[in-house]
Amino acid sequence: MSQPLLRIPLHDLHVNMGAKMVPFAGYEMPVQYALGVKKEHLHCRAEAGLFDVSHMGQLRLRGKNAAKxxxxxxxxxIIDLPEGKQRYAFFTNDAGGIEDDLMVTNFGDHYFIVVNAACKTEDIAHLQAHxxxxxxLEVIHDRALLALQGPKAVDVLATLAPQVRDMVFMDAVRIPLLGQECYISRSGYTGEDGFEISVPTSHAATLATTLLEDKHVEWIGLGARDSLRLECGLCLYGHDLDKTTTPIEASLLxxxxxxxxxxxxxxGGFIGADVILSQIEIKAVDRKRIGLIGQTKAPVREGSLLFNADGExxxxxxxxxxxxxxxxxxxMAYVTPHYSVIDTVLFAEVRGKKLPMTVTKMPFVAQRYFRGQ
Incomplete structure (x- = not known):
């Protein structure tokens, strides 16, 4: 029998807000609310969206050799990662593939790590084994994780903590929000300016409700989170990244x-370094991640095969x-390198039809991270 779905701390609040809950990475998660996916997406681009990503794994790593x-x-x-800064990273395997992607923050007395929900059991075991x-290694069980994203996010959060205005992209601080210490990074996975907030579980509903009282803020579900990250050319683990895909193939040099x-x-010195550094040196891989835009209005979904003009x-x-x-x-797609050239026309098979698509630069929508004036 399959395992019962886990619930995030704010499950009941989402249901009461009219969320449609769906299975995702072993959890019941809100995929959309009353606005619907398209309006939620556009609201986040124009104002501020609040996302509950509490299914993700939160970890602490302590010790003088933690960076090593x-x-x-x-x-x-990691060794030269300044205190109060965050970096994107990925675990690699012996074949150079990506086991998971993650965020690492240096808080001085420990490294704070956020990993993907679907991989967190394996990630924890991986860390423990090394x-x-x-x-x-401490697995955090008493914190929720919220993301406030969009051009109005800084104005909204500054009403609770004015000092967040001084943060730039990938800064991280530990400061109180409504009297409870939160871990706040100026980052996110929508391509917009915004913040991710690790908050004590006991305080999560109060913080979420307070943020939602601002007229600019709406709940945003997983559906819009996916379309937002895709428009900004951001990979999703298990889809655009996996254990068989190297960072070079994924255009993550x-x-x-x-x-x-x-x-x-x-x-070097990391798992799979020989494979990955060799790919960098010879500048050759068997496939490459690319961006595509459609020449028709029909969406092209994951799993659609791509063909050249000769039907190959x-x-x-x-x-x-x-x-x-x-x-x-x-x-986003993987193609043999010959077909990764910008403006190449490929054909996606959708319901028996081959729809023309054009290789293009990513992101499809400009990222708007705040890097300072």
Whole structure:
């Protein structure tokens, strides 16, 4: 028998707000509210959306060798990560594939790590298996995770904590909101300016309700979160990233810190480094992640096969939707490198028809992270 679905702390609040709850990564999660996916998407782009992402795993890593240990598992510069800063990272395997992507924050006395819900059991085991003698891993069970995203997000959150205006993209602080210490990063997964807020579970409903009292804020479900991240060219683990896909194939070279991939004592040293660094050096992979826009109005979904003009299969779509902000179908796909050139026309098979799509640069919608004046 399948395992019963888990519930996030604010489950009842979502139901009372009219959320449609669906299974996702072992949890009952709100996929949309009364506004519907399209209006939620556009609201987040124009004002501020509140997302509940409490299904994700929150961890603390402590010890003087915690950064050294993490650098054994991720191709990212953790040792020189300044206090109060956050970085995107990914766990790699022996074949160079991506086991999960994650966020790492240096809070001085510990590293705060957020991992994907579907991978968190494996991620915790992975970390535990590589713990150094003086490093301690703590799995956090008493915090919810909210994301406030959109151009009005900073104005809304500043009413509770004016100092958030001074933060820039990937800054992180521990400050009180309504009297309870929260972990706040100026980041998110919509491409918009915004914040992710780790809040004590006992305080989560109060904080969410207070934020929703602002006229600019609406609940946003997983449906719009997916279309928002896709428009901004952001990968979703289990779809655009997986254990068989290397960071180079996924066009994530930017996610491998320079100090970990060029000559020097800290180059390499992470799991799968030989494979990944070889791909960087020879500048050759068997497939490449690309962006596509449709030449018709029909959306092209994950799993659609891609063909060249001669009818030969050359790739597959890994994420696809109609982009509400751009009013055209958008998709991410993996293709053989020859077909990754901008303006190449490919054909996606949808219900027996081959629909033309054009390879284009990503993101489809410009990212609007706040990096300072």
């Amino acid at each position: 240990m993490l650098e054994m598992l991720v191709p990212v510069d 713990l150094l003698a003086d490093v301690e 930017w996610g491998i810190s320079k100090v970990r991939r060029t000559e020097g004592e800290r180059a 299969q050359v790739g597959v779509v890994t994420s696809g939707s109609f982009g509400p902000s751009v009013s055209i179908p958008v998709a």
